[in-house]
Amino acid sequence: MTHTIRLNVNGKEHTVEVPSRRLLIDCLRYDLGLTGTKEGCSVGVCGACTVLMDGKPISSCLALALFADGKEIVTVEGLAREDRLDRVQQAFIDYGGFQCGICTPGMVVTAKALLDENPDPTVDEIKEWMMGNLCRCTGYYKIIESIQGATALEPGGE
Amino acid sequence: MRAFEYREPDNLEEVLSLLHDHGEDAKIIAGGTALVIMLNQRLIMPSYLISLRKLAGLNSVDSADGALQLGALVTHREMETSPVIRDQIPVLAETFRQVATLRIRNMATVGGTLAHADPSQDSPVTLMALDARVGLSSSGGSREVPLDEFFTDYYETVLQPDELLTHVQVPLPKPHTGSIYLKFLPKTEDDYATVGVAASVEIEPSSQLCRECRIVLGGVAPTPLRVKEAEALLSGQKLAPELLHKAASVVQEHTDPISDSRGAADYKREMAGVCVRRALEQAWQRALTESP
Amino acid sequence: MSYGKIGQPLGRIEGPAKVTGEAKYTADVLLPGMIWGKVLRSPLPHAKIVSIDTQEAEQMPGILAVLTAKDLPDLLTGRLVYDMPVLAIDRVRFIGEKVAVVAAEDPDMAEDALASIDVEYEEMPAVFDAHEAMKSEAPLLHPDYRSYAHAPQKFFSDIPNVHSHVTWKLGDIDKGFALAKRVFEHTFNTPAVHQGYIEPHASVVAIDPDGRVNVWISNKMPVRARELLADVIEIPEERIVVHLAQIGADFGGKGSLMDAPLCYHLAKRTGRPVKMVMTYTEELMAGNPRHPTSIFLRTGVTEEGQIVARQAKVVFNSGAYAAFKPVPFVNIPGAKDAAGVYGTPHIRIDAYSVYANCVPSGHFRAPGDLQVNFAVESSMDMIAEDLGLDRLEFRKQNLLKDGDWVPGGPQLEEVRVAETLAAAVKASSWNQPKSQPNRGLGLAVSHRLIGTGEANTQLTLEEDGTIQVLTPVPEVGTGAHTILQQIVAETLFLSLDQVRVETASEIFKTDSGSGASRVTYVGGQVVQQAAGELMKLILAAGAKGLGCAENEVVFEGGRVVHSESDGSLSLAEVAKMGGDGKSALRVKKSLNLSEGPPMTTFTAQVVELEVDPETGQIRLLDVVTAHDVGTIINPLGHQGQIEGGLLQGVGFGLIEELRMEDGQVSTLNLGDYKLPNIRDIPPLTTVLVEEELGPAPFHGKAIGESSITPTGAAIANAVYDAVGVRFHDLPITAEKVYWALQQHSGGEG
């Protein structure tokens, strides 16, 4: 019961043969070797597995790999361009937006989607958008500062 | 996850015929946010998964004949952000905005949440308070069911194994109507409601008396709970604290909550009363400001 | 004192790797031919295993091995005492205990097989509550606990199921109570709480053809892990390499071997590399959460409001195994703080760690401190009220002073608790009139002695002129590597990019790893000393190269300079001529501090909150956290420790509880076990009471376990101030507040 899916990950086309029960997170991590996307809770709560599907943040632990057929996926590996970090990535470093870093791939991907849609979010808008991404290390204060800090930076990469 | 066969038809007829053929052995998957967890935890092990993700035609919000027609595949995020919905039935957008988190709302669908029939969900409560009806189709034909006759038990509905929920019809609120969805989250901001209440109040503008109202609760019974006895108490009456208390206690009598990590049954029952009072008050206020 | 690199708010050295997804955690390790292990866990809290039938599972597609205890050596393991089997031997003692393990080509196949393993159990009477377990009629979980390897003989007890009883004493407790005019007794309880790190435990084992065992493991103490693993898999330590991966946070919970021994056995059986990653459900069912604790306090106070005696009985529910406790007395160190920050001449503290049929408990950031501080600081408010004293004045009157002793600690110097408390009060609205009904203020104060232990490093001047700092301490998220880099750069007058921090465990024999807020203190000192020694070697080699005497060269602008001539050498040039010609200059250093400095660090917090009397819901309006700090090496990281710890304290006070019913955890995923999210954070003011007199390098102090400790008590005291209801149990949920208020108002009519 395998299927062939074609998906675009971080701008690159892939054709992958997957069993129907393969989750998108496992497809990314193990079929494509993109282990930047992390698995935490496995029930869509913690946000460590966040990727963008056609520009929208989703839980890759709740999506079958088959859902990605014909879609564009962006993972944390796809944010930087030629050694230049995306501004969200840079701000997370500069403002201390992470400690252990396990939630960071999901955080920066989600924050990137926020700034794409809303270039100058208020603190409340940041909180509403980011609520689904849990971080146990920072207490979130520096995550908010990082995202605010990112808005002051030049959009990175492209 | 147990292995299954995956089908992804691009037309409704094929979906219905697959359902007809496989019935109980098949599961419909749309957004997948609830189903994938159950599959992953092996609580359900269907032989067939019928995906609606390539199905066209069920993902639009249309306004016609004094009602909104919502395709079953409209996502929560679309419900939250749709200009038509925000304009015509703002409480609906407000409710969907309070569901889970952005990621879930980007995937979860209107039809999915209704078919899943988790009594702790937010949007079925509001939809019921808005007198929504659902359209169900099978290869044998179609039918419409009022939402307050749709849910039967925890995670159970009148949907037959060969039936698909295709759309939801929500009548536009009458003039001078105020509606609210109140989600009580005593622990953290991202949780299922300990109690959720949708209240809709239509007032007589000159007298400011309640003409008609709807009171529906989530999280306090095996299904979303509409309390007609409490609604009846309010009709023809003026908003007053004693009346709200009376309505709240009638509501409490009808609740049948379970004890879980969101609260013991007796606490939920008490909170149902508090939340109903608050929701009615706010709905009433909205109705008043609706009035010119 | 001003520094170049110390005191800079620096981003993490591992930052680029972490924000791009390049950083590799254990679960990210992919090896050719790797297979997956999954375990079958006990559904019963206490039972004999009658039989296990694995036949059907073995025949299933993709299944490469199915192991039970019969296939493994008859050995036990643990972080200190060895009391826990790798797979249950004849008997299970908690719901979630590992009974069998399956290796398969992919995790789904492994899961497929688990359901086909048939285990027949014979149920035994179980006990879940620690106090129940201490009764004579309670079933004994470990009748032979005295025979376990490393069991702490000095702390054995005759009380049923008590595996460690530790006593701390100061003065003479009977004399103390004789001096007291009033004696108060209070009891408090706190629940099991999961550390909540987002990375579940993961392990990977690959055995080389020559038998060398390669291990990746989410463990903050890789050198110790190697030692423990060697014992339980019966392979000499030299044949085991623990590869260091990033750790997706620890908070005390990542110090055990967890599934690594099973990975080894599966790898050995199948000849393939094996990975095991726990699901979060497994984490919540069978991790090593904070000990459920009950604290009984007896306090003697004089007529003048002076505390003269404190007796405490602290009972920790160890769960089914003591295997997750790392300290030699196999108990919880925080119990010793049961006198709080108050100078008390007569103290007796008894800490009991007790077996019960629940998930084994482990360390969680400031282990024991939070539980005991909640009790002590709640009781301070209660006693003050009873005596008709102001709760702040009562505290001030009793605060520790220079020269006071603390139980299990030194005679204190440089006590700065009064200043810290004053700073917290000043930054809060403490002295303003009460603004509105149902609002209240609470305060709590704590202290923490700095952790001791062993730290190691190796510094090398590389041929490109950079310094390689090797540490066996993985980065658990606290910023340790960045701090080590700063200390070395500062000591050697180098820029940060000339110092590279790398991890390796092979070259070190022993090491305490990360924990107890010791990294900056012990680990900082060892790299500072090593850097000093390396500088001597650099100067000597430089002098030799320049053809002059050692006392004629100085290190300036990154070069060894002959002060009398123009001659100078870059570090790269020195490196090439250093040592025995080709090899680089190198210092390997070990530092073992068994006694801490005569100094502690204080934290004072004020919480302002509002209670919704109709629902019991609590809203935090303002939190002030004041810290007694030394030189801050990295302000960005320092503040991060404060903020993160504080929100965990809020979780402990208001939200978190690993709920159990008859030993079955009922909050089994992060949807039900709620962690605070970004919308739950309170407005926060941090006050740093700075003075350059800490014991760590450059006069720094520890911070990692400070802010988490007093929050629970400060919240409880604020709730009392707001609505007059006292809570003896955490967390203070809306539901508890609601019912207490109902009772309260019922009583008053």
Add this chain to the structure above:
Amino acid sequence: MKFEQTCTIAAGPLKVWNFLIDMENVSRCLPGVESMTLVDEDTYEGIFKIRVGPIALKFKGTLRVEERDRDNWHVGMRVEAKDRRLGGGVRAYLEVDLVEKGSDETQLNVKLESHVLGKIGEFGQPVMRKKTDALLQEFARQVSQELTSPDYA
């Protein structure tokens, strides 16, 4: 999990007793029992099905009568059953006590202590509790109905 149900039946205790010690009656009154076969004097094997929404549980196991105290109108039975597909099971002890209220009236007290184990116990414990409670209620109702129906002699 502990449950209790009480109801009053318009029949004398002996009639109720004789009804209840016949496991065929018990299994008929318990919703979800698919089969029940006698293994030995006090032991039965059976299949029991229950649904919670999309989750279908099928327990296979034994019921053993461990107490049958005619003098005190007390029956106690142990149930052990597994659902192998899902991985989990139930262990329960069911006690039925009769209290004579009159020659034609008996109070039926049903007490159940049950443990839901494994995967089934891990998820949806609260809903399972509700379902079990409803089940017991239905059992008491059925017993009462059968005993008072004109068909039952």
